Amino acid sequence: MSVIEQFVSHHNYYVTILLMVSGLYIVIASGNMIKKLVGLSLFQTSVYLLYLSPAKIVGGTAPILDEKFQVYSNPLPHVLILTAIVVGIATISLGLAIVVRIYEVYGTIEEDEIFSSDGEI
Amino acid sequence: MSAIELHLPALQVVLPLIGAMLAALTRSGRLAWAIALVVTWVTAANAVLLVIQVMNSGVPISYVLGGWSVPIGIEYRVDQLNVFVIALVALLGAVVLPYAKRSVAHEIRPELQYGFYTMYLLCLAGLFGMAITGDAFNAFVFLEVSSLSTYVMIALGRHRRALLASYQYLIMGTIGATFYVIGIGILYLITGTLNFADIASRLPEQMDAFGRPAMVALSFLTVGICLKLALFPLHVWLPNAYAYAPSVATALLAGTATKVAIYLLLRIFFSVFGIEISFRTIPIGQVLIVLSVAAMIIAAVIAVFEENTERMLAYSSVSQIGYITLGIALANQAGLTGGLTHIINHAIMKTTMFLALGAVVYRIGTSMLPNLAGIGRKMPLTMAAFVISGLGLVGVPGTAGFITKWYLVLGALEKGAWPLVAVIVASSLIAVVYVGRVVEVAYFKSPSAELADVKDPPLSMLLPILLLAAATLYFGFDTTWSAEWCAQIATDLLGGTS
Amino acid sequence: MKYDVIMRIGVKLVLPFILLFAFYVHFHGDYGPGGGFQAGVMMAGMLILYAIVFGNDALNRVAPRSFVERCVPLGALLFASVGLIGPYFGYRYLDYAPLSTNSIHAREWGILLVELGVLITVAATMTSIYYAFTERGQS
Numbered sequence: 001m002s003v004i005e006q007f008v009s010h011h012n013y014y015v016t017i018l019l020m021v022s023g024l025y026i027v028i029a030s031g032n033m034i035k036k037l038v039g040l041s042l043f044q045t046s047v048y049l050l051y052l053s054p055a056k057i058v059g060g061t062a063p064i065l066d067e068k069f070q071v072y073s074n075p076l077p078h079v080l081i082l083t084a085i086v087v088g089i090a091t092i093s094l095g096l097a098i099v100v101r102i103y104e105v106y107g108t109i110e111e112d113e114i115f116s117s118d119g120e121i
Numbered sequence: 122m123s124a125i126e127l128h129l130p131a132l133q134v135v136l137p138l139i140g141a142m143l144a145a146l147t148r149s150g151r152l153a154w155a156i157a158l159v160v161t162w163v164t165a166a167n168a169v170l171l172v173i174q175v176m177n178s179g180v181p182i183s184y185v186l187g188g189w190s191v192p193i194g195i196e197y198r199v200d201q202l203n204v205f206v207i208a209l210v211a212l213l214g215a216v217v218l219p220y221a222k223r224s225v226a227h228e229i230r231p232e233l234q235y236g237f238y239t240m241y242l243l244c245l246a247g248l249f250g251m252a253i254t255g256d257a258f259n260a261f262v263f264l265e266v267s268s269l270s271t272y273v274m275i276a277l278g279r280h281r282r283a284l285l286a287s288y289q290y291l292i293m294g295t296i297g298a299t300f301y302v303i304g305i306g307i308l309y310l311i312t313g314t315l316n317f318a319d320i321a322s323r324l325p326e327q328m329d330a331f332g333r334p335a336m337v338a339l340s341f342l343t344v345g346i347c348l349k350l351a352l353f354p355l356h357v358w359l360p361n362a363y364a365y366a367p368s369v370a371t372a373l374l375a376g377t378a379t380k381v382a383i384y385l386l387l388r389i390f391f392s393v394f395g396i397e398i399s400f401r402t403i404p405i406g407q408v409l410i411v412l413s414v415a416a417m418i419i420a421a422v423i424a425v426f427e428e429n430t431e432r433m434l435a436y437s438s439v440s441q442i443g444y445i446t447l448g449i450a451l452a453n454q455a456g457l458t459g460g461l462t463h464i465i466n467h468a469i470m471k472t473t474m475f476l477a478l479g480a481v482v483y484r485i486g487t488s489m490l491p492n493l494a495g496i497g498r499k500m501p502l503t504m505a506a507f508v509i510s511g512l513g514l515v516g517v518p519g520t521a522g523f524i525t526k527w528y529l530v531l532g533a534l535e536k537g538a539w540p541l542v543a544v545i546v547a548s549s550l551i552a553v554v555y556v557g558r559v560v561e562v563a564y565f566k567s568p569s570a571e572l573a574d575v576k577d578p579p580l581s582m583l584l585p586i587l588l589l590a591a592a593t594l595y596f597g598f599d600t601t602w603s604a605e606w607c608a609q610i611a612t613d614l615l616g617g618t619s
Numbered sequence: 620m621k622y623d624v625i626m627r628i629g630v631k632l633v634l635p636f637i638l639l640f641a642f643y644v645h646f647h648g649d650y651g652p653g654g655g656f657q658a659g660v661m662m663a664g665m666l667i668l669y670a671i672v673f674g675n676d677a678l679n680r681v682a683p684r685s686f687v688e689r690c691v692p693l694g695a696l697l698f699a700s701v702g703l704i705g706p707y708f709g710y711r712y713l714d715y716a717p718l719s720t721n722s723i724h725a726r727e728w729g730i731l732l733v734e735l736g737v738l739i740t741v742a743a744t745m746t747s748i749y750y751a752f753t754e755r756g757q758s
Contacts, residue, residue, distance in 0.1 A: 020303075024296070027292060027296065033288065036292060037292075040292060040295055040296070043296070043299060044295070044299050047299055047302050047303055047306065050303065050306050051306050051309075054310055076315075077309075080258050080315075083258070083262060084261075084302065087261075087262060087265045090265070090269055091265065091269065091291065091295050093748075094269055094272055094273070094291065095288065095291050095292075095295075098272070098276055098284055098287055098288045098291065099288065100755075101276065101284050102284045102285065102288065104756075105281045105284060106281070114285065118281075118282060118285075124706075124709065127706075128706045128711075128712060131706065131711070131712035132706075135699060135702065135703070135712060138695075138699050139696060139699050139700065141692075142692040142693070142695050142696035142699065143692075143696065145691070145692035146689055146692050146693065146696070148685075148688075148689070184711070184712075185711060186711060186712055186713045186714075187705070187711060187712070187713035187714045187715075188705075188710060188711045188714040188716065239692070
C-alpha cells in the first residue's frame with residue numbers, strides 16, 4: 001500500500017491524532033483558564049472520533065432491525081460516546097463554573113496573574 | 122441464598138447513589154448528614170456481607186445488570202481483589218462520617234453543607250462502581266462520577282486556593298480519564314468487547330496481529346491511571362488538592378480515591394493483559410520501579426521542607442504511593458503482597474493523620490507548622506493518634522507500616538535488587554525527619570498563649586481518629602485481614618494469569 | 620422586553636407548542652430518535668424563553684428556583700428507584716420485566732420511566748443553570 005493510499009484510507013485517524021495533540025497542546029501552552037478548557041474539550045472530542053470512525057460499516061444502515069437490511073453500523077460505540085459526551089459536558093461545565101468562581105475571587109483568569117497575586121501554589 | 126444477598130453487588134453502588142439524591146433533596150446540612158450517616162454504615166455492612174459471600178463461595182460473584190448476560194450487558198464482578206478494595210473504601214467512608222458533622226459545620230458555609238454530603242456519597246458511589254464493575258467503559262463512567270464529585274468537594278475548601286487546586290485537578294484528572302478512554306477504545310478495536318474478562322480471554326490470540334496497538338493501549342491506560350493515582354511525576358495536582366480541600370474530603374480522598382485507581386491499574390496489568398504482556402513484552406515494570414523510587418525519595422524530601430502540615434502529608438502520600446507501585450512493579454509474590462498490604466495500611470494511616478490535622482484545624486483554625494507549637498500537650502489524644510500513624514509511615518515494628526516494608530524488602534531481595542532495599546530504608550529515614558518535625562514542634566515547644574483554652578475535639582471527632590489509630594497498631598500485630606489476605610490475592614493475581 | 624407586544628403575544632402562542640413537542644419527543648423516543656434528554660432540553664428551552672421575555676420573576680412564579688433545584692436530584696432518584704423494581708420482584712437491578720407480562724412491553728415501560736427521570740433532571744438542570752447565571756451577584 002502506498003503512503004498516500006494509506007493516508008487516504010486512514011484519514012479519520014490522522015484527524016483524530018491532530019485534534020488530540022492540538023487539544024493537549026492548548027491545555028499545556030495556554031495560560032488562560034477558559035482556553036485551557038477549550039483545549040481540554042477538543043482533546044476529549046478527538047476521542048469521540050476515535051471511537052466513532054470504526055463504528056461506521058461501509059454500506060451499513062442505522063441499527064434498527066428490518067428485513068430489508070442485512071448490514072448495520074455498530075451501535076455500541078455510538079452509545080458509549082453518547083455517554084462520554086455527557087461526561088465531557090459535565091466536566092467542562094464544572095470547569096467553567098470553577099473558573100467563574102475563580103474570576104469572582106481573584107478578578108482574573110490568567111494563570112500567571114493569579115500566581116503572582118497568590119504566590120506559586 | 123436470601124433475596125437480599127443476591128443483590129449485594131448492585132446495592133453496594135445503588136445505595137450511596139440514592140442516598141446522594143436524597144441528601145440533595147433535603148437541602149439541609151443536618152438532614153443530609155443523617156442520611157449520609159445511615160447510608161455509609163449500611164453500605165459498610167453491605168461490603169462486609171459481600172466479603173463473607175466471596176470468601177464462602179470461593180469463586181468470583183457475577184451480577185449482570187438488567188438481566189442482560191455477559192458480554193452484552195454490564196457485569197458487576199466481585200472477586201477477592203476488588204472486594205478487598207470495596208471493603209476498605211466502605212469502612213473508611215463510614216468511619217469518617219461521624220467526624221464529618223462538626224468538621225464540615227466548621228469549615229463549610231451552612232447553605233452548602235448538604236451539597237458536601239451529596240458529593241461525599243456520590244464520590245463513594247463512583248469509587249464502589251469503579252471497583253466493582255467488570256466493564257471497562259463502565260469503569261470510566263464511574264471514574265468520572267467519583268472525580269467530578271471530588272472536584273466539587275475540593276472547591277468547597279475554606280481557602281480561595283481551593284478553587285485553583287480544584288481547577289488544576291480537573292484538568293489533570295480529565296486528561297487522565299481521557300487517556301484511559303483512549304486505551305479502552307484501542308482495546309475495543311482489537312478485541313471487540315468491553316468486558317474485562319472477555320478482553321483478557323480474547324487478547325492473547327490477537328497479540329500476533331495487533332501486538333503493537335495492544336502495547337499502545339497498555340501505555341495509554343497506564344499513563345491515564347497513573348495520573349489518577351498520582352504516581353510521580355504525575356502527582357502535581359495532589360498536594361494542593363489535599364492541602365486546600367475541606368479536612369473531611371482530604372481524609373476520604375487520601376484513604377480511598379488513589380487506592381481505587383491502584384486497583385484499576387492492578388486489574389489492567391494482571392487480569393486484562395496478564396503479567397506476561399504487562400511486564401515482559403515492554404519494560405513497564407522497570408519504568409514503574411524507577412518512577413516509584415523517584416516518588417519515594419523526592420516526594421519525601423519535599424515533604425521535609427513543607428511548612429503547611431497538610432501539604433507535607435500530601436507529599437508524604439505521593440511518596441507512600443511509590444511503595445505501592447513499587448510492590449506492583451516487582452510483580453513477585455512478596456512484592457505484590459507488600460504493595461497490596463500498603464493499600465490498606467497507608468489508607469488507614471493517612472486517613473488518621475488527616476483527621477487528626479482536621480481536628481487541629483477545628484480547634485485552632487490553621488495547620489501551619491509554626492502554629493502547632495505545644496499542641497501535643499493541649500490535644501494529647503489527637504496528637505497521640507497522629508504520632509502512632511506517623512510511626513506507621515516510618516515503618517516502626519509493631520505498626521502496620523512495618524509489615525508492608527518487610528514484604529517490600531523481601532520482594533526486592535527476591536528480585537536480587539539490593540539498591541531497592543537501600544531506597545526503602547532511605548525513604549523511611551526521610552519519613553522520620555518529616556514526622557519528627559511535627560512531633561518536635563507539637564511536643565517540645567511550649568504552647569503559645571493563644572492555645573490556652575485548646576483541648577481535644579469532641580467525642581464524635583475523637584473516636585474515629587482513635588479507632589483508626591488503633592487499627593494502625595492492630596494491623597501491626599495481627600495480619601490476618603491485611604497481609605495474609607493480600608498474600609492470597611497476590612497468589613491469585615500472579616498464578617491466575619502467568 | 621416586557622413591553623414589546625409582538626414578542627409577548629408571539630411567545631405566548633409558541634410556548635405551548637414547544638412543550639407539546641417536548642412531550643412528543645419524549646414519548647416518541649421509543650420509536651424514533653428522541654427521548655428524555657432532548658425533551659428535557661426543549662422543556663428547559665421553553666422555560667428560559669419565557670424568562671427572557673417576561674423576566675425572572677414570572678419564571679419564579681411558574682417554576683420557583685428552589686423547586687427547580689430540587690427536581691435535579693429528583694429525576695436521578697426516579698431513575699435509580701425504577702431500577703429497584705427488578706430486585707424487589709426477584710429480578711436483577713435495572714431489569715424492568717415485572718412492569719408487564721410481555722417482556723418487550725415491560726422494557727418499554729421501564730425505559731419510559733427512566734427517560735422521565737432523565738427529562739426531569741435535564742430540564743431542571745438547564746433551568747437552574749439559567750437561574751444561576753441570571754441571578755448571580757444580584758442578591
